[in-house]
Amino acid sequence: MNTLYGGDDPVFICICNAVTDGDIERAAARGACALRDLRRELGVASGCGRCAGAARACLQRARAAERSATAQTPPGGGRTGELYSAVRSRAGGVS
Numbered sequence: 001m002n003t004l005y006g007g008d009d010p011v012f013i014c015i016c017n018a019v020t021d022g023d024i025e026r027a028a029a030r031g032a033c034a035l036r037d038l039r040r041e042l043g044v045a046s047g048c049g050r051c052a053g054a055a056r057a058c059l060q061r062a063r064a065a066e067r068s069a070t071a072q073t074p075p076g077g078g079r080t081g082e083l084y085s086a087v088r089s090r091a092g093g094v095s
């Protein structure tokens with residue numbers, strides 16, 4: 001499953017270097033936080049450069065998804081996770 005765009009197939013973000021949204025998602029998980037990181041690691045935007053905007057947007061989505069997943073998974077998970085969700089609900093946060 002393509003977590004960034006919801007489809008089952010990879011979406012090519014950088015045609016010149018055959019970089020997909022999944023490649024960018026994995027780069028984000030390894031710590032890429034800016035276009036220059038994607039350029040260095042994957043070659044994104046090092047050819048024609050037309051992919052720069054889409055790559056940036058894809059990276060932002062990947063980082064937001066990662067932050068969201070991290071925020072909802074407390075250390076320990078399991079029962080701790082249930083308590084964590086209950087506390088967040090009472091505090092008015094998103095459960």
Ligand code: FES
Binds near residue numbers: 013014015016044051
């Ligand atoms: S599409 Fe990415 S450099 Fe050309």
